[in-house]
Amino acid sequence: MTRSTLRRTLRRMYWLLALVLAVSLFAKFVDHITLLKGSGLEAALKDGYEYLKDMSLLIATGGVAYITNVFQKRSTFIEALKAEWQDIIQTKSALFTYTQLEKPTVEQYLETFCTLSETIDNMRSVYRNVGETEDLIGLYPYAPLHDMRRVLQTLDPRKGGTIDAETRSLARDAILQSFYALRETFLEELDLEEPDHPLLISGGRRVKKSGATGRARRRQTFEQGRQGKAGMPDARIDELLARLYEKENSTAKPWRPVTGAPNGVAQPARPPG
Numbered sequence: 001m002t003r004s005t006l007r008r009t010l011r012r013m014y015w016l017l018a019l020v021l022a023v024s025l026f027a028k029f030v031d032h033i034t035l036l037k038g039s040g041l042e043a044a045l046k047d048g049y050e051y052l053k054d055m056s057l058l059i060a061t062g063g064v065a066y067i068t069n070v071f072q073k074r075s076t077f078i079e080a081l082k083a084e085w086q087d088i089i090q091t092k093s094a095l096f097t098y099t100q101l102e103k104p105t106v107e108q109y110l111e112t113f114c115t116l117s118e119t120i121d122n123m124r125s126v127y128r129n130v131g132e133t134e135d136l137i138g139l140y141p142y143a144p145l146h147d148m149r150r151v152l153q154t155l156d157p158r159k160g161g162t163i164d165a166e167t168r169s170l171a172r173d174a175i176l177q178s179f180y181a182l183r184e185t186f187l188e189e190l191d192l193e194e195p196d197h198p199l200l201i202s203g204g205r206r207v208k209k210s211g212a213t214g215r216a217r218r219r220q221t222f223e224q225g226r227q228g229k230a231g232m233p234d235a236r237i238d239e240l241l242a243r244l245y246e247k248e249n250s251t252a253k254p255w256r257p258v259t260g261a262p263n264g265v266a267q268p269a270r271p272p273g
Helices: 003-028 040-054 057-097 106-125 144-153 165-190 214-229 235-247
Strands: none
Touching: 003 057, 003 106, 040 057, 040 165, 057 106, 057 144, 057 165, 106 144
């Protein structure tokens, strides 16, 4: 179920619910309307209100089941879209790799072509063609995939001749342009949201300082002591790990400056002797 179909379905449900509530409210207070008091319409509305009241549980259950089914269909559709998008990404990577080859073999070309062809055909498991009828084929929903195919076919080694670097570079740029156009429209269907904690700057680095809370260091010391009492199956392993730990945390890195004790935390227990 596409996003637009989901919205139309929910909109119809909201309107139907609003209509039922409005009619029920009107029927509830119809006896306060002088013009309708004692009329056949008043009796019909009262009977309708009693019917709705008696059937409210069944109506609510049916409504919940319908909405649940709608969202299950949407969830299934989203999973299919995600799978198709993964295929598209893998296809783009395969095409990009192929355009880097100076002398591709026929086998490499056929493998890349089949990967792209499968992606194109798999789209039919997600969408039908736009404008398709019983008599008309319609239009493929994401034409950039066919643009990629046509570009790839220009690099078929079976056509003979050499494919120079400039030709491969142009083909690669055409494939990437098609992919970016496809990505911009295809991902709109996934209802993606902005992250709550994005990192929007280039050259980002860790902001937190090295170290840990006193409670964490005490916990670490306690665990080291408890493990030391348990004995050492192979002291060489503990010695190796302790040495590697100290070396790593005493070596300054751009993202991990060394100030005082390595990494600002207690060291692992060293084996005795």
